[in-house]
Amino acid sequence: MNFSFNLPVNLLFGFGAIGEIGKKSAMYGKKAMIVTGRGSAKKSGLLAKAELHLEQSGVDSVVFDNVDPNPLTTSIYEGKALAEAEKCDMVIGLGGGSIMDAAKAIAFAAKNEGDLTDYIFARKPLGDALPIILAPTTCGTGSEGNGFAVLTDPLTGDKKSLRSNSIIAKLSIVDPELMKTMPKRVLSSVGFDALCHCMEAYLSSLGQPLSDLIALEGIKLIHESLADLCGGFGGDEEWEKLTLASTFGGMSIGLAGVTAAHGIEHPASGLRNVVHGAGLAALTPTVFERSISHAPVKFAEISRRLGGRDERDCVEGIRSLLDAIDLSIGLKEQGIRESDIDWMAENCFKVSAASLANHPVKFSIDEIKDLYRMSL
Amino acid sequence: MNFSFNLPVNLLFGFGAIGEIGKKSAMYGKKAMIVTGRGSAKKSGLLAKAELHLEQSGVDSVVFDNVDPNPLTTSIYEGKALAEAEKCDMVIGLGGGSIMDAAKAIAFAAKNEGDLTDYIFARKPLGDALPIILAPTTCGTGSEGNGFAVLTDPLTGDKKSLRSNSIIAKLSIVDPELMKTMPKRVLSSVGFDALCHCMEAYLSSLGQPLSDLIALEGIKLIHESLADLCGGFGGDEEWEKLTLASTFGGMSIGLAGVTAAHGIEHPASGLRNVVHGAGLAALTPTVFERSISHAPVKFAEISRRLGGRDERDCVEGIRSLLDAIDLSIGLKEQGIRESDIDWMAENCFKVSAASLANHPVKFSIDEIKDLYRMSL
Numbered sequence: 001m002n003f004s005f006n007l008p009v010n011l012l013f014g015f016g017a018i019g020e021i022g023k024k025s026a027m028y029g030k031k032a033m034i035v036t037g038r039g040s041a042k043k044s045g046l047l048a049k050a051e052l053h054l055e056q057s058g059v060d061s062v063v064f065d066n067v068d069p070n071p072l073t074t075s076i077y078e079g080k081a082l083a084e085a086e087k088c089d090m091v092i093g094l095g096g097g098s099i100m101d102a103a104k105a106i107a108f109a110a111k112n113e114g115d116l117t118d119y120i121f122a123r124k125p126l127g128d129a130l131p132i133i134l135a136p137t138t139c140g141t142g143s144e145g146n147g148f149a150v151l152t153d154p155l156t157g158d159k160k161s162l163r164s165n166s167i168i169a170k171l172s173i174v175d176p177e178l179m180k181t182m183p184k185r186v187l188s189s190v191g192f193d194a195l196c197h198c199m200e201a202y203l204s205s206l207g208q209p210l211s212d213l214i215a216l217e218g219i220k221l222i223h224e225s226l227a228d229l230c231g232g233f234g235g236d237e238e239w240e241k242l243t244l245a246s247t248f249g250g251m252s253i254g255l256a257g258v259t260a261a262h263g264i265e266h267p268a269s270g271l272r273n274v275v276h277g278a279g280l281a282a283l284t285p286t287v288f289e290r291s292i293s294h295a296p297v298k299f300a301e302i303s304r305r306l307g308g309r310d311e312r313d314c315v316e317g318i319r320s321l322l323d324a325i326d327l328s329i330g331l332k333e334q335g336i337r338e339s340d341i342d343w344m345a346e347n348c349f350k351v352s353a354a355s356l357a358n359h360p361v362k363f364s365i366d367e368i369k370d371l372y373r374m375s376l
Numbered sequence: 377m378n379f380s381f382n383l384p385v386n387l388l389f390g391f392g393a394i395g396e397i398g399k400k401s402a403m404y405g406k407k408a409m410i411v412t413g414r415g416s417a418k419k420s421g422l423l424a425k426a427e428l429h430l431e432q433s434g435v436d437s438v439v440f441d442n443v444d445p446n447p448l449t450t451s452i453y454e455g456k457a458l459a460e461a462e463k464c465d466m467v468i469g470l471g472g473g474s475i476m477d478a479a480k481a482i483a484f485a486a487k488n489e490g491d492l493t494d495y496i497f498a499r500k501p502l503g504d505a506l507p508i509i510l511a512p513t514t515c516g517t518g519s520e521g522n523g524f525a526v527l528t529d530p531l532t533g534d535k536k537s538l539r540s541n542s543i544i545a546k547l548s549i550v551d552p553e554l555m556k557t558m559p560k561r562v563l564s565s566v567g568f569d570a571l572c573h574c575m576e577a578y579l580s581s582l583g584q585p586l587s588d589l590i591a592l593e594g595i596k597l598i599h600e601s602l603a604d605l606c607g608g609f610g611g612d613e614e615w616e617k618l619t620l621a622s623t624f625g626g627m628s629i630g631l632a633g634v635t636a637a638h639g640i641e642h643p644a645s646g647l648r649n650v651v652h653g654a655g656l657a658a659l660t661p662t663v664f665e666r667s668i669s670h671a672p673v674k675f676a677e678i679s680r681r682l683g684g685r686d687e688r689d690c691v692e693g694i695r696s697l698l699d700a701i702d703l704s705i706g707l708k709e710q711g712i713r714e715s716d717i718d719w720m721a722e723n724c725f726k727v728s729a730a731s732l733a734n735h736p737v738k739f740s741i742d743e744i745k746d747l748y749r750m751s752l
Contacts, residue, residue, distance in 0.1 A: 001620075003389050008382075014378030015378070
């Protein structure tokens with residue numbers, strides 16, 4: 001057993017934690033760019049509340065909200081230009097996964113010139129970033145718990161992570177209260193994404209004792225909360241569990257990476273703007289069915305955290321959960337066509353080579369085409 | 377559930393990891409002070425090996441070895457003077473807990489003028505430190521996994537931690553191979569110290585989900601390895617488990633602090649230079665007996681990791697382990713006299729107020745005197 005562990009995250013977790021955003025941000029400068037969505041954080045009053053907290057702590061702020069789901073590298077350059085024009089000292093991400101990833105990428109772009117794709121594909125050495133503060137409003141991505149920012153290049157359709165410890169947030173304010181405004185459709189898909197992070201990190205060949213502990217606990221917490229919350233039951237304790245599991249998912253992939261389900265999903269959401277969690281819902285059961293015999297002990301551990309017996313009822317457990325959260329869905333319903341399969345399968349080996357390599361089975365390109373076909 | 381999590385440790389774990397010490401140290405400068413003991417690292421050839429690795433990576437080194445068990449603040453000033461005279465860029469700690477704590481404290485003193493006691497008792501704000509690299513040769517203290525350095529002031533006998541994220545090692549090289557040279561007497565006491573770290577962090581009112589996970593896993597790993605290794609059985613897998621558990625213990629107290637057993641032991645080793653793990657062996661069963669009814673669920677979880685059933689056989693499990701590792705010992709055999717009890721009980725409230733406050737029971741001074749008396 002040889003491993004390294006270095007995940008310098010800084011979490012402030014709990015109901016009401018968002019109230020600290022002003023005081024904590026003031027430690028990093030006088031001017032913040034707030035990256036947020038065009039919708040929910042404004043409607044819910046969260047943005048106004050954050051702006052007020054910042055102002056009361058002597059921090060000026062400017063808002064950047066031109067970020068799409070599956071954020072594009074081009075919108076990052078736009079954010080960088082604004083951060084420079086406004087002389088921002090820090091970047092605050094207030095929103096879901098796309099928003100947090102955009103905030104991280106803007107903070108990075110502000111200190112690293114040129115095409116982000118060169119950094120993503122490791123053609124240029126990774127530099128520093130502006131200080132980043134994150135406050136998630138969805139519990140799926142776990143971006144608050146790692147140094148990844150998933151970006152899509154609109155020219156190529158490549159969806160791939162920028163990965164650097166320099167884009168680990170200086171502070172992540174993880175407040176379960178902020179999750180309560182999610183529509184049910186969003187909740188089910190982000191919650192399933194969080195589950196996939198935990199399961200895939202645990203399956204990864206890069207797994208190590210600390211990522212294993214965190215990932216398995218995350219699976220258990222999701223089993224104890226997600227279906228209840230999607231069904232409209234569950235109270236503060238369940239919101240805490242799901243929110244924590246999401247951060248745990250982000251931390252566990254920060255340590256161990258993702259594996260084949262994420263690797264095979266990225267080309268789909270890169271190409272057709274599929275909702276990431278829904279894409280995973282279509283692909284994960286199929287990918288796992290073809291993988292169990294290669295890592296039965298690990299699948300048994302996962303299954304038990306999902307209320308199952310051993311590796312043989314692991315996929316059944318996942319399918320029951322998908323039914324319970326109303327997310328049993330194929331790729332076709334999400335806009336993927338049979339004719340996309342060849343491009344997606346080839347793209348997998350371009351953008352997801354590392355994730356495929358971490359998986360317990362090494363799938364060939366033909367097997368990946370099969371997996372897409374069976375998930376339509 | 378409200379908590380914060382920030383433990384920016386950087387671990388390189390595994391057999392052979394020590395071979396990286398030169399290459400990794402070179403990232404932090406050209407001149408290193410190696411803090412090490414007067415005995416084992418020299419005899420075993422480890423010091424010579426580390427010096428060679430450093431030299432091959434272009435790092436000059438100077439050795440400081442005037443450190444006692446339960447290191448004194450005065451020896452830290454001596455180390456600081458040498459580090460300054462030799463213009464060292466970093467401090468490398470190569471040894472057990474006392475050595476690592478001394479290395480951390482020297483790195484801190486090199487950047488913070490005046491009396492260390494002022495920083496320990498929070499009368500002065502904590503500053504930066506020279507980069508620290510640690511390589512433990514005992515598996516007990518867990519100092520490689522946190523920002524604590526326990527020091528003793530020879531004028532007052534106060535034994536208390538300097539605590540700052542600035543003295544978290546930039547890199548901890550945790551190589552189970554280095555543990556194999558420990559004499560059995562040392563192994564049993566450091567291993568029991570590691571167990572206490574995990575148990576106490578789990579019992580602490582500052583505990584949180586991540587410290588709980590790490591601490592409970594540490595208890596399980598020690599149960600699976602310590603008695604075998606002390607008995608002369610057990611191979612590389614057991615050494616890995618015990619070594620990892622020790623780092624986990626350090627991490628878990630870094631997050632959640634220690635509780636009453638450590639709090640009550642420190643005055644004993646501050647006063648009479650008791651071996652810390654042996655002092656804990658005398659005190660822990662008694663302290664736990666008086667605590668179980670205040671946190672039965674937690675003691676049951678601990679007990680189960682030790683092979684027990686529930687909270688009722690927790691102390692029995694600990695006593696069996698102490699028998700198995702030949703560490704069933706009272707305080708009297710360790711030089712503590714009945715007449716020391718009043719001073720020790722009073723000193724508890726001076727140096728261990730925080731640890732006592734984290735404990736599930738708030739002991740009065742008379743109860744603490746009783747605990748000492750029953751542990752003689």
